[in-house]
Amino acid sequence: MSFVSVSNVWKKYNNRSIIERVNVDILEGEFISIVGASGCGKSTFLRMLLAEETPSRGEIRIDGGAPAKEPNQERGVVFQKYSVFPHLSVRENLIAGEGFVTPFGKLFGAKRRVAVARADEMLERIGLNHVADQFPAALSGGMQQRLAIGQAMSARPRILLLDEPFGALDPGTRIQMHDFLMELRDETNMTVFMVTHDLQEGFKLGDRVLVFDKPRWDPHDPGMYGATITYDFDARDGGIPFQLKEETDVSE
Ligand SMILES: Nc1ncnc2c1ncn2[C@@H]1O[C@H](COP(=O)(O)OP(=O)(O)O)[C@@H](O)[C@H]1O
Ligand SMILES: [Mg+2]
Structure with missing residues (x-):
């Protein structure tokens, strides 16, 4: 089928x-x-x-x-370049990828804890846990694309x-x-x-x-x-x- x-x-x-x-x-x-x-x-x-x-x-x-x-x-999407948010850290990019949006742009309390735990799992999986708090500009091209793929996959x-x-x-x-x-x-x-x-x-x-x-x-x-x-x-x-x-x- x-x-x-x-x-x-x-x-x-x-x-x-x-x-x-x-x-x-x-x-x-x-x-x-x-x-x-x-x-x-x-x-x-x-x-x-x-x-x-x-x-x-x-x-x-x-x-x-x-x-x-x-x-x-x-449906998740990754382009050749620029599909991550430059103003968000690597971890925040993955949280954003889960599709949570609040009027303040940030999550709080239990929801945030769940989102952070999921983001950390994804960080592990894409091998970027050591740069979780850095911004995309600090990463190599390959790392940025791993982040972009991880971000697209965060919404499952x-x-x-x-x-x-x-x-x-x-x-x-x-x-x-x-x-x-x-x-x-x-x-x-x-x-x-x-x-x-x-x-x-x-x-x-x-x-x-x-x-x-x-x-x-x-x-x-x-x-x-x-x-x-x-x-x-x-x-x-x-x-x-x-x-x-x-x-x-x-x-x-
Ligand atoms: N939004 C649009 N408005 C008008 N023409 C477009 C638009 N998007 C793509 N095109 C045209 O459609 C054709 C195919 O573009 P594209 O799908 O980007 O090709 P490819 O990805 O195979 O290189 C091109 O001639 C492009 O100029
Ligand atoms: Mg094209």
Whole structure:
């Protein structure tokens, strides 16, 4: 039974199709990598999964529910950069991630104790307990992204959306982040959608790799048609299909 069901989804901006005819069914716990040329609508697709944008046509259902009208705690998101609050400490960022908001911006009493205990558990899990009271600017890029992922996971989302989350990290840190993400995922059975520029990363982490591309092309009007899913690779064995071995990047 499919968990995320995308049925005939189109997205238009200013009457131009960005995404067209996207149909895909995702099982709970699947890790979906998304690759495709720059500007072909990958982030737009993630924003629709997040319910920050609504499809111009078609619908996205999660666990058979009605299409969402706005983001909710079911869906967590991490961008390449700047998804943490710079004015909050590492621990406060995790507390904020649980979705508690008060008119004063702070929690008090028993609620605060529960939130702090949960944040400390998450700190342990993401390996940042030694920097709990520091501000994000004091952390390395890899640590900031671990914090961003921890923050997104604090609300216990059923779906985690990652938009080129490791794109700004050096190769060594990237590999560490892969291990980190795989561990978290094994612990939680989350459903993950990750956009990446790096085809190898997509195949290494993903159970499936979806390729977005424009199947129709008008040379006189390149913006005329939108992108859709042109390939849906099974990547469970972690290998790159033979015909793709020569390429490492499909984006440029
Ligand atoms: N809010 C918006 N209004 C108008 N055009 C947009 C908006 N968001 C994205 N676009 C356009 O949609 C296209 C796809 O963008 P995007 O989803 O960011 O691509 P990708 O993530 O694959 O690089 C781009 O041409 C972009 O300019
Ligand atoms: Mg993008």
